[in-house]
Amino acid sequence: MTEKEFTAAAEQHLDMVYRIALNCLRNPADAEDTAQTAMLRLWRSGQAFPDDNQLRHWLVRVTVNACKDALRSPWRRRMVPLDDYREPVFNTPEHQNLYAEVMALPAKYRLPLYLYYYEGYTAAEVGELLGLGPSTVRTRLARAREKLKAQLREE
Numbered sequence: 323m324t325e326k327e328f329t330a331a332a333e334q335h336l337d338m339v340y341r342i343a344l345n346c347l348r349n350p351a352d353a354e355d356t357a358q359t360a361m362l363r364l365w366r367s368g369q370a371f372p373d374d375n376q377l378r379h380w381l382v383r384v385t386v387n388a389c390k391d392a393l394r395s396p397w398r399r400r401m402v403p404l405d406d407y408r409e410p411v412f413n414t415p416e417h418q419n420l421y422a423e424v425m426a427l428p429a430k431y432r433l434p435l436y437l438y439y440y441e442g443y444t445a446a447e448v449g450e451l452l453g454l455g456p457s458t459v460r461t462r463l464a465r466a467r468e469k470l471k472a473q474l475r476e477e
Contacts, residue, residue, distance in 0.1 A: 323368055331377060332361050338378070338441065345436045346389035348425065356392055361386045377453050382437070382451050423473045431466035434459050 323331075339360050344353035363384050371377040412418045424432060437448045438459075449459040 323365075323370055327370075328365055331364065334374075335378060335381050336361060339381055341438070341440070342385045343389055344432075345433055346386065346429065352392055356385065356388045357427055359388045362389070379447075379451070381466060382441070382443075386433075386451060400411060420474075423470055426473065427466055431462050431469065435463045435466045440461055 336357060340353055343356035343360075347353050347356060348415065355467040360381060367441065369380075371380065412421060424435065427435070428472075434448050434452065437451065438445065439445045443451065445459040446456040448454075449456045451470060452459070454462075
């Protein structure tokens, strides 16, 4: 991979990598570090990808693995979570409320939901990316939708 190809790939996919990391880690600083780690792994791999879909797939897989590494880190276990972090700004209050409800879901439901609805992966692709079976992904998506419905009815 040449420097020009890497720059183009980074510009195109860095936002997606950051959003996935933010979804997993729920902390902007950790998400930025993880996104940087994923891009560094892309640069160091030197691998040429025949098409953009394979590159996206590789980056999602690397990002999910980097998030798992960050969650296992002994530093993370000793940190005190900060509640005052910067959240994305949305055009309407409804989108802001939906975002808050999605972020309140447990991680095992939140990440498949994000990859399926926001990144456009199929259940089989999400399963492959997360190391789960397609039926497990469909079950988690159904349960996530049920939990969201219940949370939104309470409000």
